[in-house]
Amino acid sequence: EPEVTQTPSHQVTQMGQEVILRCVPISNHLYFYWYRQILGQKVEFLVSFYNNEISEKSEIFDDQFSVERPDGSNFTLKIRSTKLEDSAMYFCASSEEYYYGYTFGSGTRLTVV
Amino acid sequence: AQTVTQSQPEMSVQEAETVTLSCTYDTSESDYYLFWYKQPPSRQMILVIRQEAYKQQNATENRFSVNFQKAAKSFSLKISDSQLGDAAMYFCAYRRRALNYGGSQGNLIFGKGTKLSVKP
Numbered sequence: 001e002p003e004v005t006q007t008p009s010h011q012v013t014q015m016g017q018e019v020i021l022r023c024v025p026i027s028n029h030l031y032f033y034w035y036r037q038i039l040g041q042k043v044e045f046l047v048s049f050y051n052n053e054i055s056e057k058s059e060i061f062d063d064q065f066s067v068e069r070p071d072g073s074n075f076t077l078k079i080r081s082t083k084l085e086d087s088a089m090y091f092c093a094s095s096e097e098y099y100y101g102y103t104f105g106s107g108t109r110l111t112v113v
Numbered sequence: 114a115q116t117v118t119q120s121q122p123e124m125s126v127q128e129a130e131t132v133t134l135s136c137t138y139d140t141s142e143s144d145y146y147l148f149w150y151k152q153p154p155s156r157q158m159i160l161v162i163r164q165e166a167y168k169q170q171n172a173t174e175n176r177f178s179v180n181f182q183k184a185a186k187s188f189s190l191k192i193s194d195s196q197l198g199d200a201a202m203y204f205c206a207y208r209r210r211a212l213n214y215g216g217s218q219g220n221l222i223f224g225k226g227t228k229l230s231v232k233p
Contacts, residue, residue, distance in 0.1 A: 033220070043158070043204060045220035056220060089156055101148055102221065104158035 002026040006092050006105035013082055013112055021077040021108045023092030032075045033093040033102060034067065036060070043091070049075065082112045115140045117207050119224035126195045127232050133180075134190045134227045136205030144210040147181065147188045148221070152202040161203070164188065166210075192229075200231045 005024040013019050025032050034046040047057040047067055054067065064086075066078045075094075079086055089109050093102035116139045126132035138147070149161040164172045164181050171179050176196075180189045192199055205224040 035221070037156075042225045043206075043221075043223040045222070048220060058220070091158055093158075101146070101160050101163045103160070104150075106155065106157040109156075 002103070004092055004094055004103050004105035006090075006108050008108060009106065010109045011111070013110070015084060015112055016081050018078065018080050019082055019110065021079075021090050021092075021110070023075045023077070023105055024073050025075055025092070025094030026096070026103060027073070029094035029096050029103075031055075031095045031097075032067075032069070033095075034077045035091045035093065035104075037089040037091065037107075038085075039088070046077070079110075082110075084112050086110060087112045115142070115207055115209065115222050117205055117222050117224040119205055119227050121227045122225070123228045123230070125230045125232060126192070126199075128195055128197060130195055131191060131193045132195055132229065134192075134203050134205075134229065136188045136190070136224055138186050138188065138205070138207050140186070140207065140209070142209050146208045146210065147179075148206040148208070149177070149179070149188075149190045150204045150206060150223075151199075152204060152226070153198075153200070158204075162190065195231050197231050197233060200229055202226045202228050 007022045032049040035043050037043045045058045047061045048055045068076050089107045091107045092105040095102045118137045145166045147164045151159045151161050162172050162174045162177050176193045178191045204226045206221045208221050
């Protein structure tokens with residue numbers, strides 16, 4: 001069964017550093033998403049992406065964050081100047097059509113120290 | 114704004130027994146989707162079952178079934194013949210129905226989750 005692949009599975013970074021989280025969505029999917037889950041809390045929407053542009057973003061997704069689809073396969077989330085409170089599990093997801101459910105990746109655990 | 118509420122932080126079930134996880138939601142939309150996701154200790158989010166609000170028939174996937182009560186805005190998950198591998202966090206999620214391609218697709222809104230333990 002096709003999978004959404006995320007790398008790395010775990011990243012530790014120093015406060016103030018920039019990190020790039022990478023995702024390879026399922027090849028025929030058109031809609032891409034980033035969600036995050038702070039430990040012990042609910043999963044929160046960050047951003048959705050379609051046709052090479054952001055289609056929707058949450059209040060969390062401020063200027064510190066950016067997304068990019070640099071080529072035909074990768075979908076990246078960049079976090080500039082990381083803060084301790086950015087420590088969380090970050091999930092990438094994709095869907096084939098706007099009315100389908102998502103397929104989530106296995107997540108990247110980001111730890112900011 | 115839409116909200117999803119899971120009132121049971123933890124549940125426990127004996128192996129081979131049946132358990133029901135509760136979920137209620139609040140929305141003014143008439144057409145939307147509801148989902149149950151499973152998150153095992155590996156923390157991957159796995160889609161368990163999906164229900165379209167315009168369909169009256171309750172969705173089923175093998176041992177998993179839902180009781181969708183649209184008027185009551187209730188969406189419970191029933192797990193039959195529980196197995197040790199069913200132990201996980203279960204999240205209920207809501208998504209409004211997008212009307213067209215592109216643009217705002219309606220993000221998933223999650224409940225806080227229910228931790229299910231399965232006793233051998």
